[in-house]
Amino acid sequence: MSVSEHVVEVYVPYTVAYVPKGCRNARTETFATSTSAIIRAPEPSEAQIAFWLNSCKLNRPHIPQTGRHEIVLYDGCFWWPFNPRNDQRSPYRDVGEQRPIEENFTADELLTTLRTKGRDPLGLETEHYWGRQIYGRGRRPDEVRELQEDGRELQIAMAQRRMSHLMIWNGRAYAKGGEPVYFQHCLGSPGCSDECMASIGADRSIEPTAGGLPSDIGRNEYAQSAFARGWFQRADQYGLAKSRRSDVSKYVSRVADYIEVVMPETIKLNPQEVRLDALFRAVCRGLLKSIDPRLERLRQTFVEVGHEYLRPTEVSRARYSALMEFQGRMDRDDLFRCAGEKLRDAYENVCEFAATMEASGGNFTLSEEDDWALGTLVGS
CATH class of the missing domain: 1.20.1440 (de novo design (two linked rop proteins))
Incomplete structure (x- = not known):
């Protein structure tokens, strides 16, 4: 393990389907284990800020509110601030959540939630809504009549894979994403659209979460319909993106997204x-x-x-x-x-x-x- 990595304990929920000893009917129960995993933790000088994302948004669902967020370049990849509250499936968006949705995870918050059995930042529950609270139901039975399915090893492997997409740097938490772009987003009113910001994706997988991402990093999933239509522009093409607004938003933007390019040489959009x-x-x-x-x-x-x-x-x-x-x-x-x-x-x-x-x-x-x-x- 290099000096730019930390070993952390990760709480891993999993399900077991079995027929108890002395019974005929199968049951499925949720249990939990823990595993050691490596998370990237580069020194401040080892990573660089490649882009700043500036936004002044209305209160629209699934989108971060007013703020300025950095996109970091490290190890040849772009890293976006980690905020599972922005995932459309996440119960972090519940009304009962006290913390503002626009606040990204700190390094300490991420490490704490990884090792506790509360909400699940890695999205390891495949059969339920992402991040739902689950708890083990006691100790696994020592003797069973028939073991039909044991998800323990599969969930541990998934946890290891998803941890490889996370990083802590300068006291903040990040997840692997892609190059930022502008995309034309319909704002709800007929004929009304504006330019927003999104990640083109950390890789080319069909289901990014199955590929290892813990959640919808950089609103890649949110922008898929615009990507499919070709309604997007490079990070350094703000003028072009602005010209694609609808007439309603042509002169007064309802979104006011702007990508500040710090490292133009990193833009390689195809x-x-x-x-x-x-x-x-x-x-x-x-x-x-x-x-x-x-x-x-x-x-x-x-x-x-x-x-x-x-x-x-x-x-x-x-x-x-x-x-x-x-x-x-x-x-x-x-x-x-x-x-x-x-x-x-x-x-x-x-x-x-x-x-x-x-x-x-x-x-x-x-x-x-x-x-x-x-x-x-x-x-x-």
Whole structure:
């Protein structure tokens, strides 16, 4: 273990399904254990602030309120302030929570909640709402008639994986995120939108929490619909983002988000890749929720492609090919009318994206301005 790491004890809840000795009926109970895990803890000089996020928001759900938050660069990754209260699933948002939602976790608060059996910052409860309070129901039985399922080792592995996405630095808690961007967010009123800030994601996984993230870091999940439509801009394109506001918000912003770029050399956004991944997530999730037997082959294709470990360019090609297969099946087999609302929305976005890619000759490295211009030409 290096000097930039700490060993911490982590409380791990898990479930066991078993048939007690002398009984016939199975029961499922929740128990708890603890495990040692490593958390990054670099010295102040080992990490650098790459961006400042400035916001002056109205009281809107799932979004941090007024404040200034730093995005830290360490070990080649971006680290966002850790605040599970911003996760849409989190009961930290309950009315009974005394602490303001905009306050991020301190290092001490994170370490304390990790080792206690109160609320669960790692989101280890897979069958319940994220962060719900649970407690072990006493000691595990020594003798059982039949052990049907034991989630202990699986939960310990998940805890270790999610701890690798956390960091403490300068007395504050952080979680691994992605490059910050502006995205166009609909504010509820018809035709009213404004630019907001979000992370493009720590990686390209279909379900970021399954991939190791403890919660919705940097509102990546919140911005997925905008990513799928191509409604986002780089951190240094505030003027472009501002020009995309709706007429209602054109002169007086209701959000007033602004990204202060400290390290411009860290901006490496590939907008086509971000949009492709958002579309792939949307279709994959829609297919998995659908029970239409005609979509079974597509479901298998998307699951296989989503779990392949390939080079970035190969991932993009494989996902784009899967999206084209999805588009063809929807056109050929007249599945559009039978598909759910989310799949229909995804299909329309895939069609627009495919037209843009065709106009660009299949280039996955278009600049944001070129992507927008091609999309405008295709739609005209």
